[in-house]
Amino acid sequence: MNAAQFMAIFISAVFINNVILSRFLGLCSFIAISKETKPAFAMSMAVMFVVTMSSIITWSIYRFILVPFDIAYLRTISFILVIATFVQLVEMIIKKTSPALYRAFGIYLPLITVNCAVLGVAVLNSDMFFAHNKAVAGSFLFSAFQGICVGLGYTLAMLLMSGIRERLDFCDVPKALKDFPLAFIIASIMGMAFMGFNAFKF
Amino acid sequence: MKKLIAEFLKGIVKENPTFVLALGLCPTLAVSVSLTNGLGMGIAATFVLICSNVIISLIKNFIPDKIRIPCYIVVIATFVTITELLMKAYSPALDRALGIYVPLIVVNCIILGRAEAFASKNNTLYSLFDGLGMGVGFTLALLLISGIREFLGSGKLMNLMVIKDLEPARLFAMPAGALLVIGLLLGFFNMLKERRR
Numbered sequence: 447m448n449a450a451q452f453m454a455i456f457i458s459a460v461f462i463n464n465v466i467l468s469r470f471l472g473l474c475s476f477i478a479i480s481k482e483t484k485p486a487f488a489m490s491m492a493v494m495f496v497v498t499m500s501s502i503i504t505w506s507i508y509r510f511i512l513v514p515f516d517i518a519y520l521r522t523i524s525f526i527l528v529i530a531t532f533v534q535l536v537e538m539i540i541k542k543t544s545p546a547l548y549r550a551f552g553i554y555l556p557l558i559t560v561n562c563a564v565l566g567v568a569v570l571n572s573d574m575f576f577a578h579n580k581a582v583a584g585s586f587l588f589s590a591f592q593g594i595c596v597g598l599g600y601t602l603a604m605l606l607m608s609g610i611r612e613r614l615d616f617c618d619v620p621k622a623l624k625d626f627p628l629a630f631i632i633a634s635i636m637g638m639a640f641m642g643f644n645a646f647k648f
Numbered sequence: 649m650k651k652l653i654a655e656f657l658k659g660i661v662k663e664n665p666t667f668v669l670a671l672g673l674c675p676t677l678a679v680s681v682s683l684t685n686g687l688g689m690g691i692a693a694t695f696v697l698i699c700s701n702v703i704i705s706l707i708k709n710f711i712p713d714k715i716r717i718p719c720y721i722v723v724i725a726t727f728v729t730i731t732e733l734l735m736k737a738y739s740p741a742l743d744r745a746l747g748i749y750v751p752l753i754v755v756n757c758i759i760l761g762r763a764e765a766f767a768s769k770n771n772t773l774y775s776l777f778d779g780l781g782m783g784v785g786f787t788l789a790l791l792l793i794s795g796i797r798e799f800l801g802s803g804k805l806m807n808l809m810v811i812k813d814l815e816p817a818r819l820f821a822m823p824a825g826a827l828l829v830i831g832l833l834l835g836f837f838n839m840l841k842e843r844r845r
Binding site: 468470473521523526561562565569570620623624628635637638640 | 671673674675678717718721725726728729748751754755823824825827828831834835836839842
């Protein structure tokens with residue numbers, strides 16, 4: 447466990463294997479909410495928080511419950527339940543303690559339950575940082591850090607996309623391509639630019 | 649009988665989950681590198697869709713309204729786990745190729761969407777045909793996208809060489825190519841819809 451490994455996780459999660467542009471996780475929210483910068487940013491922050499927290503929680507469940515009792519095949523079902531419950535809990539806590547923040551997150555918080563990025567990162571963590579059903583050294587920190595980095599990658603793609611789409615409102619585009627199709631084509635061009643990061647190999 | 653066939657057919661064209669409802673795009677894009685992967689993912693999702701639709705339509709009267717979504721998710725996750733284990737046992741190569749996208753079938757919006765919109769309101773037989781139709785529609789969409797990507801990206805179809813002496817456009821085998829293909833296909837189907845009006 448050293449700084450280089452954390453650096454590798456950071457660059458891999460944010461640039462090379464960007465959740466949206468290369469892994470296609472959380473694509474639905476990415477296309478649907480990236481019309482304006484402000485809601486896009488609120489959604490990104492909500493995703494980042496939930497992804498990081500759920501990485502920590504699912505790591506603990508995998509390490510202390512599923513692996514010791516040899517029931518790792520229940521991974522999918524337990525992770526999704528924990529994530530759904532956790533999102534609901536966060537929603538209730540935020541609603542009670544900070545109504546302003548609750549309004550800012552709005553409908554995006556419940557939507558995160560079905561955001562594949564959250565479950566995807568939990569599954570990735572248990573694939574990457576557990577070898578032969580044993581946690582590798584420092585896997586807890588790696589998992590939490592990967593959660594943060596995936597959130598950062600999501601935020602980066604979301605902000606770039608919403609900036610471009612705000613400008614597009616003033617353009618004259620073919621009627622058939624309006625909205626979703628054009629959003630996919632822009633995402634593709636951004637993906638091509640991100641392919642340049644593939645040269646960073648560790 | 650007529651209504652059953654209508655339920656089956658609507659998933660294929662009129663309410664195609666991928667091109668019309670734009671649901672479940674994450675796995676569609678991620679696994680559509682080759683026809684084999686597309687077909688495997690399509691069959692896996694169809695299996696989960698049919699089973700969860702049937703079970704949910706059977707137990708819909710026992711589920712309290714407030715906690716229905718978690719209940720649906722448990723049913724769906726169970727079938728996804730079954731699929732995952734079956735795939736690991738009988739076709740490990742496909743399991744490796746699809747990777748984390750097999751467990752991610754749980755969060756495929758098509759499945760939860762059909763459970764909420766159809767299976768929770770209709771009887772078992774209709775739900776079965778709805779699941780079958782939606783699954784076939786999803787599989788066909790996957791085959792279309794993965795066929796285009798495999799052909800342009802590597803000059804092959806089903807891993808068989810189709811064109812030999814042409815330099816393939818590697819872009820289409822990359823993630824960026826998937827986004828481009830689906831964007832243009834969605835635009836194309838929009839155009840057809842406009843024409844028909």
